[in-house]
Amino acid sequence: MFEFLGIPPQALFGQLLLGLINGSFYALLSLGLAVIFGMLNVVNMAHGAFYMIGAFVAWLLLAHAGIGYWWALVLAPLAVGALGLVLERTMLRRLYKVDHLYGLLLTFGLALIFEGAFRHQFGVSGQPYPTPELLRGGSNLGFMVLPVYRGWVVVFSAMVCLGTWFAIERTRLGAYLRAATENPVLVQAFGINVPVMVSLTYGFGVALAGLAGVLAAPIYQVNPLMGSNLIIVVFAVVVIGGMGSILGAIVTGLSLGLLEGLTKLLYPEAANIVVFVIMAVVLVIKPAGLFGRER
Amino acid sequence: MSTQSTVHGRSGLGTPTPAVIPGAVLWAAALLLAVLAPFALYPVFLMKVLCFALFACAFNLLIGFAGLMSFGHAAFFGGAAYVTAHAAKVWALPPEFAILAGVGTATLLGLVFGALAIRRQGIYFAMITLALSQMVFFLALQLPFTGGEDGIQGVPRGRLFGLVDLTDPLAMYYAVLALFLSGFLVIRRAVHSPFGQVLKAIRENEPRAVSLGYRTERYKLLAFVLSASLAGLAGSVKALVFQLATLTDVTWQMSGEVVLMTLLGGMGTLLGPVVGAALVVALESYLAETSLPVPVVIGAIFVFCVLLFRKGIVGEIAGILKRRA
C-alpha cells in the first residue's frame, strides 16, 4: 500500500476515475464548441441547452415511443443537429456580417428560451432515465465499484473525440473545412459550397452536444437545467485549451476533469473553482491558450 | 434626452441650438417625474428599477463606449451586495460605510478581472469575464459568510449618516434616487470627457489609438474598473433596498440580464440602459403573476433584439430624430 500526500489509494484512484468521467463530458462538449467556433466564430452559448435537449430527446423517445438507449444514441444527436441546422439557417446566418458578439448574444437568448420552455413543460425535478440493460451493474476494481455505464461513457466519448479529430485533421472533408476557416472566399471560389459547409458544421457541433446529453441521461437524470452551469466550465476549458483548437479541446477537457477530481481529494472546497483559477493563470502566461494561436 | 446624447456623441456640428432648451426641460421633467413617482407607484418596484438602471448604465459604459462586452458583471453587482449586506448586518456598519465597503470590493474585483480580461478582446473578453464571474459565484456558494443558498437575510437598512431613517420607504427611495443620479452623472461626465473620447477611439479602431500614442490598455482598465465600481454601487444599494443578498445576483444569468437591458434600451446611448432596465424589470414583475415562463419571454426578446433591433429603443428613436433634423 502506498499513499499519495496522505491519501489512501482507493480514494485517489476513485476520484481520479470520476474526474476522467467528468473530463469525458468536458471533452465532448468543448470539442463541439471548438468546431463551431473555428468555423463560425460564434461562441455557442446555447451549447448547454443542446446538451440538455439531447438528453430530453432520449427521454421523450423512451417515454412516448418506447425507443431505447441505443437508438437514442443515434436519433437524439440527429434531432439536435437538425434543430441546429434550422437555427443556423434562419437566425445565426444573419449575424455573420456584424460583430461576433451578437452571435454570442443570440445563442444566449436561444439558451434562455430552450431552458425556460423545457423547464415550463417538465419542471426542474428531473426525469429518470434507466441505464440500458447491457451496461447495468458495476465491476469491482478493488479500490472502487465502477458502474459499467460510466466506464462506457469514457470509452465511447474517447472514440467520438478521436474520430472527430481524425475527420477534421486527416480527411479531405476536414481539409476543406480547415481551409474554409482560413479563407472562405477562396474556398468558395474553388467551387465548394461554403454556406452549406458552415451550416453542417454548426449542426455537427451541436449534435456532439446532443450526444453528450444522451450519454449523461442515465447518470444525471434528465433535467432542463443540466447544461446551464456545466457549460460555463466548458467555456473555461475552451479558453484554457485555446479557442478553435480541436486537439486542445479534447486534451484540456480530459486533463481538467482529472485535475478537478484530484482537487476534490486535496481541497474539496476548491473543486468548483480550480478550473477558473487555472484559466486565470493560463491567461497571464499564455493568453492564446495552451494549444491556441493568436489571431 | 436622446437628442442631446446624439448632439454630443455623434453629429456635433450643425445641429440647431433650439434642441438644447427642450433637452434641459426634458431633463427637468424626468427629474420631477422621478421625484413624484413613489407617490404613484410602488416604491420598492421603483427602487429595483433604479438599481438595475444604474447597473445597466455601468455595464453600458464598457460596451457602449469602450466596445468591451463583459459577460461577468454580476460578479461586481452581487459581490458588492454580499459585502454590503455582511457589513450592515454582522459588522453593524451604518449604510454609507456598508455601501462603501461593497463598492470597494467591486472595485478591487474589477481591477483583478480587468487586468486579466483586457489581455484578450471581443468574444474572448466576454468568455473570460464570464468564467471569472462564475468563480465568484462558486465562492459565494461556499464561503461561510455568504450563507450559501440562504444568502444573507434580514439586512438592516439603518440610518443614513446617522440622520435619515432608511426604514421609511420614501426616505430609502430618495436615497436610492440620489445614488442613482450621482452614478449616472459620473458616467455622463466620463463619457463626455477626453477620457471618454479616447475610449470611443479605442472602440472604433484600437491600433489607430495605439499609433496615436495612447496606452490603450490603461484606458480600458480604467473603464473596466469604473464600470465595476458603479455596478458594485448598484448591487450594494439593492442589498439595502431588499435587505438581503442572494446567489441570484451573482449568477451568469444575471450578467446576461444586464446585457439584455442595455441591448433593449440601446447600447452606447446614455439613457438606453435606463429605459431597458425599467422595461425588463417591469416585464418581469408583470410576468411573475402570469403563467408565462419568464425566461422564455426574456430569451425571445433577446433573440428579437439581436436579429432585428440592434440599436435598441433609444438608439432607434435617436436615429429617427436625427433623420428628421
Add this chain to the structure above:
Amino acid sequence: MRNHVGALSAAALCLWMSAPQAHAQPAAVSDGVVRVGVIEDMSGVFASITGQGAVTAAAMAIEEFGGKVLGLPVELLHADHQNKADIGAATARKWFDEDKVDAILDVATSSPALAVLEIAKAKKKILTLSSPGSMRITNEACGPYVAHWAYDSYAVAHGTGNTLVKQGLDSWYFVTADYAFGHSLEKDAGDFVTASGGKVLGSIRHPVGTNDFASALLQVQASKAKVVALANAGGDTMNAIKQATEFGLTDGGQRLAALAGMINDVHGLGLLGARGLIITEAVYWDMNDETRAWSQRFFQRVKAMPNMLQAGVYSSVRHYLRAVQAAGTDETDAVMRKMREIPVNDVFFKNGYIRKDGRMVHDMHLFEVKQPSDSKGPWDYYRLINTIPAEEAFQPLSTSRCPLVKN
C-alpha cells in the same frame, strides 16, 4: 419636442392622480375580501413536493368553505419563487404592500420562507409554513404571528434517526444540502445519533440541485459508515439514492436514510430503488377512509397523492379560515388568537395545537417503503411501523431558542 414635454407632464399627472387612497372603511374584513397567498416552487427541484399540489390543497380548503367566509369572498393568490429567497421576499412585500393580502399560508423551501418570515414579522401579518423544515422558524426567527405546520427537521430526523440507531446502525455520514434546511436536518439527526450512543463520522455538503453525487458518495463509501444520511430533499434526494445504488453503496452493506424523504420521492425512484427506506411523514393518503376520500379528489386534480407538505397547506388554510370565522374579522391579532385557541382538526391532523414558539403540534408517523411484491399498485408504498405521539414528535419547548418562549 414640445409634444414630448406635454406627454411627460401628462404622464406625471396621471401617476399623481392614480396614487392609492389612504385606507378607508374600517370594516371587520379589510377591503371586503379575505386574501390569502401561497408562494411555492412551481418548477424547481421541490416542485413535485410543493408546487401545484400545494396550491391545489389550499384551493380545496377554500372550496370547503364554499369560497366564502363571513359572507365575503376568499381569494387565493399563488406565486412561483423559483427557490430564490429574493423573489420570495419581493413577492411577499408586494402582496402585503400592494395587493392587500391578509395572510401567507405557505412558502416552499427554507431560504425563501425565512426571507418571507422577516417581512411578515415586520408587517405584522400571519404566516403559516408547511413546506419548509428549518428549525430556525420556531427558534431564532420565531414570531408571534408565525406558525410552523406540517413538520420540521427535528421531527423527521428524530423519527428516522431513532429507528435506525435502535437497529444497531450507529455510525453515520451525512450528505447535506447546503442551505438552512439541510444544515438543520444534519444537526438534528446528528444530535440524536450522538445522544443515543452513535457516532457521526463526517459530512459532505452539496449545493441544492446537484446532478452528480459520485464523488461525495465515494467519500462516504470510503468512510465505512453504516448509515449514509441524506440531509436533503426532493430531486437531490432522488439523485443521491439513485447514484448510491449505482456505486454499490447499498450492496456493500451501507444503509441509506432519506431524512426528508417523501412519498413523491418514492414514486419518482420506483419501489425497486426505494424499498426499505425509512421515512417519517406526518400524513399518508392511505391511512383511513377519510384520508383516502380526500386524497382521491386531490389525485384527480394533481395526478399525485398528497404528501405531508401539501396536506399541511390544506390544513393551515382551513384552520386560518375557521379562525377568521370565529373571530369575525381578518384582523391579524384577533385571528391569531383564535388560531391558537381552536384545536386543529381536519382530515389529516387531529387535535393539533399551536405552541408558544409557533409549532403546530401533532402526531408523526414512521413508515417503511414496501417491497415491490407487497405493493398493490402505484402509490401503495408505505407500511406504517410506528406512530410518534404529538408530545414526543417535536423539539421540547424547554430547549427552544425562541425569545417568545422565555417570556
